[in-house]
Amino acid sequence: MSLVLKNFRVVDERTDTFGSVVVENGRIRELIPGGDDSPAVRTAAARAAAVIEGENFGSRGGLVLMPSFVDLHAHFREAAFSAEPPGPAETIESGCLAAAAGGYGAAVCMANTRPVTDRLEQAEALRRRAGALGLIDLYPALSLTRGMEGRELSEITRLAPNGGEPAPGSGANAAGGCRLISEDGKDLPNEELFLAALAAARRAGIPVSCHCDLGGEDAATARALALARRAGAPVHIAHVSTAGAMDLIRGAKKAGGRITCEVTPHHISLTEADAAALGPKSHGRVNPPLRREADRRALIEAVAGGTVDAIATDHAPHGETDKERGAPGFSGLETAFAVCYTALAAPEPETPGGRISLSRLSSLMSAGPARILGLTVPDADPDGAPPRGFIAPGYKADLCAADLSAVWTVDPAAFKSRGKNSPFRGKTLRGKIVLTIKSGRPVFGTAPP
Ligand SMILES: [Zn+2]
Known part of the structure; x- marks a missing residue:
């Protein structure tokens, strides 16, 4: 199962660049900086089982792809x-x-x-x-x-x-x-x-x-x-x-x-x-x-x-x-x-x-x-799981995308959590998670058509 996430602002602790991310077998294979007109992105997208297009979510650069969070x-x-x-x-x-x-x-x-x-x-x-x-x-x-x-x-x-x-x-x-x-x-x-x-x-x-x-x-x-x-x-x-x-x-x-x-x-x-x-x-x-x-x-x-x-x-x-x-x-x-x-x-x-x-x-x-938690180091996990926390080759393809241009009002009734108690109820916030990917598979959100 391979996936290409193209045309995203890609951000982690040491990266902030525009580009595309190629995912294979639950791991990040490659981060290709630049637009999707490069031969590398075209080849990867042609081979991939699925392509998620960043520009479909909002304005160019408004959508940011990050390693998914760790609580x-x-x-x-x-x-x-x-x-x-x-x-x-x-x-x-x-x-x-x-x-x-x-x-x-x-x-x-x-x-x-x-x-x-x-x-x-x-x-x-x-x-x-x-x-x-x-x-x-x-x-x-x-x-x-x-x-x-x-x-x-x-x-x-x-x-x-x-x-x-x-x-x-x-x-x-x-x-x-x-x-x-x-x-x-x-x-x-x-x-x-x-x-x-x-x-x-x-x-x-x-x-x-x-x-x-x-x-x-x-x-x-x-x-x-x-x-x-x-x-x-x-x-x-x-x-x-x-x-x-x-x-x-x-x-x-x-x-x-x-x-x-x-x-x-x-x-x-x-x-x-x-x-x-x-x-x-x-x-x-x-x-x-x-x-x-x-x-x-x-x-x-x-x-x-x-x-x-x-x-x-x-x-x-x-x-x-x-x-x-x-x-x-x-x-x-x-x-x-x-x-x-x-x-x-x-x-x-x-x-x-x-x-x-x-x-x-x-x-x-x-x-x-x-x-x-000791999870950023390769081979640290006895389960054989890849390291996490960065968007780099070999890391786990646990990713999330946020729309930074989104302005939204918190409505706890819409929470997936059964706890609807939030001090931010009714408050206006900026930036919204629109997509979460776990081991290369989307588990939350979908790209608009
Ligand atoms: Zn506690």
Whole structure:
């Protein structure tokens, strides 16, 4: 099966050029710069099973093709939280659909499910179910402790290097399936246990994603960074929301630790004033909370300055009743790109954005998070999957296209996610995902005739 995507603006962390992309057997074979009148593009298009024409979507250059996004932080809750009509706030199926519609090709789902994902076999079962759907690659995070109860370590002690399962034949072939471990919304107050979890992460060579809430975000971030340093373990600080925490991370990175961090689309674009307008105890509620304007600006400076490694959604779908009762979090996969493009990269003067290049935004949403998961390196995945995060020969043909000229109003009723709670409801955003391709096959959107 071969596919040619022709006449696109092709953007990744290190590329921004007009050209055509040739895909074969789920991998990128070639990027051919320039128009489609070159013999190379003509030959490839004549041989291809399908051709997708960029110019059909909009004006020349208005359509941008990027590596599909990688989310380091999503909640596909399934049985977690109350299952009021119309059922759970998200299933693996609806979560994967929402991710594909948002331009995502891979996501890490957090372990605060019911039951908690604390065993390799569970993680592998989730991964297989998502794999069978063929919409995205799911990388379930194992919790740090059994049942997230903070008493004894989970099966993170069984993780082999790169997150694989060491002993085959146990019925739990988790090869490559666990790339990040996390207690998500919980910190581990027990220091010895936290250090043991960090030691397991160091052995496996995968980071611990730290939520950092205990005693306030700044204090908890300082603690996580100090303990990670002591353990010599990689840590990833989740959804950084304060100027203080960002300063600590900047300092720790300079000191040379294996430290990465993420920010969310909502924290870089909204403040406590938005939370107040939405209802600080209901639709404006999220953990960590929306902060002051000074914090928001500090996050954007850190994005522009290179301290931030990834944008993660913290996609947290809730039923309407749960949300009204104060369940924290927002459904974020389907608005992430547009929110970030509008806030960070859309050209002035139409928007307050224009601070970073599209290549930098692509880096934050694709190569950056893929690197944290160890997925940008050829042959890193024991499953034999190609590396991801770039549009270059040999890389996985997980791609998405966005129409940068699109201006649209967020209507959560149209979300594929079953969680219709969005702080961006009714807001006008720029840039829209119009096509998502998984391993060389379109899984979302179609080219207009
Ligand atoms: Zn979370």
